[in-house]
Amino acid sequence: MDAGARRLASEVERRRTFAIISHPDAGKTTLTEKLLLFGGAVREAGAVRAQRAARYATSDWLELEKQRGISVSSSVMHFDWSPSDGRVGTLPTLRDGRVGTLPTLRDGRVGTLPTLRDGRVGTLPTLRYRVNILDTPGHRDFSEDTYRTLLAADSAVMLIDAAKGVEAQTRKLFEVCRLRHIPIFTFVNKMDRHGRDPLELMTEIEEVLKIDAIPLSWPIGAGSEFRGIYDRLGNRSLYFSGGKHGTTFVEQREVDGMPDSAPLRDALELLEGAGAKFAPLEVRAGRQTPMFFGSALTNYGVLPFLERFLELAPCPSARETAAGPIDPVRDEFSGFVFKIQANMDPDHRDRVAFLRVCSGRFERGADALLARTQKPVRLAHSSLLMGQGREEVDEAFPGDVVGLFDPGVFRIGDTLSTSGRIAFGGIPTFSPEHFRRVEVAKVERRKALAKGLDQLAQEGAVQIFGDPGSGTAAQILGVVGPLQFDVLVHRMKSEYGVELRLTPLPYKIARWVHGTYDPDVLRYSDAMRLVEDRDQRAVLLAESSWHVERALARHPEIQLSETSDPQLR
Numbered sequence: 227m228d229a230g231a232r233r234l235a236s237e238v239e240r241r242r243t244f245a246i247i248s249h250p251d252a253g254k255t256t257l258t259e260k261l262l263l264f265g266g267a268v269r270e271a272g273a274v275r276a277q278r279a280a281r282y283a284t285s286d287w288l289e290l291e292k293q294r295g296i297s298v299s300s301s302v303m304h305f306d307w308s309p310s311d312g313r314v315g316t317l318p319t320l321r322d323g324r325v326g327t328l329p330t331l332r333d334g335r336v337g338t339l340p341t342l343r344d345g346r347v348g349t350l351p352t353l354r355y356r357v358n359i360l361d362t363p364g365h366r367d368f369s370e371d372t373y374r375t376l377l378a379a380d381s382a383v384m385l386i387d388a389a390k391g392v393e394a395q396t397r398k399l400f401e402v403c404r405l406r407h408i409p410i411f412t413f414v415n416k417m418d419r420h421g422r423d424p425l426e427l428m429t430e431i432e433e434v435l436k437i438d439a440i441p442l443s444w445p446i447g448a449g450s451e452f453r454g455i456y457d458r459l460g461n462r463s464l465y466f467s468g469g470k471h472g473t474t475f476v477e478q479r480e481v482d483g484m485p486d487s488a489p490l491r492d493a494l495e496l497l498e499g500a501g502a503k504f505a506p507l508e509v510r511a512g513r514q515t516p517m518f519f520g521s522a523l524t525n526y527g528v529l530p531f532l533e534r535f536l537e538l539a540p541c542p543s544a545r546e547t548a549a550g551p552i553d554p555v556r557d558e559f560s561g562f563v564f565k566i567q568a569n570m571d572p573d574h575r576d577r578v579a580f581l582r583v584c585s586g587r588f589e590r591g592a593d594a595l596l597a598r599t600q601k602p603v604r605l606a607h608s609s610l611l612m613g614q615g616r617e618e619v620d621e622a623f624p625g626d627v628v629g630l631f632d633p634g635v636f637r638i639g640d641t642l643s644t645s646g647r648i649a650f651g652g653i654p655t656f657s658p659e660h661f662r663r664v665e666v667a668k669v670e671r672r673k674a675l676a677k678g679l680d681q682l683a684q685e686g687a688v689q690i691f692g693d694p695g696s697g698t699a700a701q702i703l704g705v706v707g708p709l710q711f712d713v714l715v716h717r718m719k720s721e722y723g724v725e726l727r728l729t730p731l732p733y734k735i736a737r738w739v740h741g742t743y744d745p746d747v748l749r750y751s752d753a754m755r756l757v758e759d760r761d762q763r764a765v766l767l768a769e770s771s772w773h774v775e776r777a778l779a780r781h782p783e784i785q786l787s788e789t790s791d792p793q794l795r
């Protein structure tokens with residue numbers, strides 16, 4: 227193995243790329259923030275909903291998200307981190323022969339290196355883990371974005387609100403993870419509030435999600451009495467204090483063995499006796515979910531969770547393609563675009579394609595080929611994304627998410643690779659279910675309207691339709707969830723200076739039409755309308771599935787599909 231291959235293997239091994247998923251409001255963004263705090267990526271966690279606070283959650287960057295306190299778009303963050311038990315890389319030997327020890331702080335951060343006796347400051351060895359977090363929106367109206375983002379993750383952290391248990395949207399997202407066989411870790415959040423009994427929550431997860439839940443931590447107290455957790459693998463009790471309501475690090479006192487409380491010991495003994503045994507391979511296979519307890523708000527239990535999670539979560543592994551699996555340590559660079567977002571940064575009004583690196587080493591300035599078009603792409607303007615901000619990046623490794631400047635050449639699902647011969651599976655688009663007629667308040671803004679809608683459609687934030695033969699003028703907008711319209715109106719105004727007027731349309735269903743047919747015969751009912759998408763493909767909008775069924779029965783010459791890509795449905 228040459229040095230390059232060795233380095234690639236070790237960079238892959240230290241990466242953990244995961245998505246945080248759940249029903250809205252369970253605390254995903256709050257948890258993300260706290261993890262960033264540990265990683266030293268932010269100095270102070272901003273209160274997500276603190277209306278008057280000047281500081282906002284790092285991962286919620288859209289203006290609308292700030293105003294509403296919900297995530298409408300997924301965001302990507304990363305940090306380097308080493309565990310606190312001394313397994314930090316070894317320090318280079320100093321000139322005077324001593325081997326310096328790196329001070330590891332109790333909260334898991336690695337302290338700054340002390341100046342050495344000879345006056346030099348030693349260099350910090352590589353930290354154990356590179357953590358890539360994908361914070362997703364919980365609201366079902368934005369679930370298309372969440373689904374795409376899950377494709378870029380190697381594992382998922384599922385948040386459960388201790389008072390609410392397994393909620394509807396959590397169940398749906400869990401199913402997506404199961405279909406993709408990605409390992410799922412459960413974090414029961416909001417333990418600082420009065421919630422449900424931990425055993426009851428565990429049973430609910432097992433019954434509703436049909437997966438073995440294995441608590442690796444157990445809460446000591448709950449609500450205002452939530453004081454710590456018992457770490458089952460380490461047989462130690464951790465007691466928390468301080469932390470200034472979660473804005474800074476909490477103090478953690480460690481005591482060997484189980485806590486001194488009869489009901490707690492009873493519960494733990496019950497688990498030992500009756501529960502399924504923890505088996506890391508079962509976790510990898512998606513049949514067991516390790517379960518943790520804590521409070522993202524007060525920061526209690528977050529660090530012990532992070533430690534165990536990173537130890538157990540998988541690093542990037544091979545990804546399937548039609549031509550066979552692509553191993554991350556393969557020499558050739560490859561990756562795919564799972565998200566496109568324009569105007570992320572008010573200072574840079576450009577479009578960024580989110581590329582998940584899947585194999586090889588990504589190198590700035592290198593040439594790659596786009597599988598769909600076989601056209602060369604220079605990987606010139608690339609950055610690592612960090613919520614709203616970005617940092618220039620010279621290289622990246624499998625598991626990393628790189629933001630590529632997109633002059634309009636990328637589509638969601640595109641594969642880039644050195645040879646152009648790798649193609650990862652497509653990313654399904656959802657069928658729109660809500661439709662609005664669109665007009666501009668001021669006629670002179672029509673050009674800006676067309677440009678804005680075109681860009682937002684490119685992102686997958688909206689689907690646009692027009693009457694056949696009307697050229698590019700979009701008159702009808704379609705989305706999966708109605709809140710997407712609110713985002714659209716807001717973004718069109720703030721990013722393109724266009725005031726939109728939207729009028730509801732009665733259609734609930736869109737079907738792409740294939741086959742040879744006479745367009746006029748499909749125009750017989752007010753409950754249906756034949757339109758075209760951006761690529762001039764025929765689409766039938768209908769008020770109900772009954773109308774769709776009737777059209778199919780009357781016209782055996784047509785086939786209908788739920789998305790523009792017939793292979794996906």
Ligand SMILES: Nc1nc2c(ncn2[C@@H]2O[C@H](COP(=O)(O)OP(=O)(O)OP(=O)(O)O)[C@@H](O)[C@H]2O)c(=O)[nH]1
Pocket residue numbers: 248249250251252253254255256257274275295296297298362363364365415416417418419520521522523524
């Ligand atoms: N008491 C308590 N509140 C919490 C905790 N974690 C989060 N919250 C609060 O729950 C609310 C929602 O938190 P977010 O982090 O925005 O939730 P989210 O899951 O990202 O929500 P969406 O992105 O909209 O799906 C906020 O008011 C948080 O302050 C916790 O551990 N305890």
Ligand SMILES: [Mg+2]
Pocket residue numbers: 254255256296297361362363364
């Ligand atoms: Mg959020």
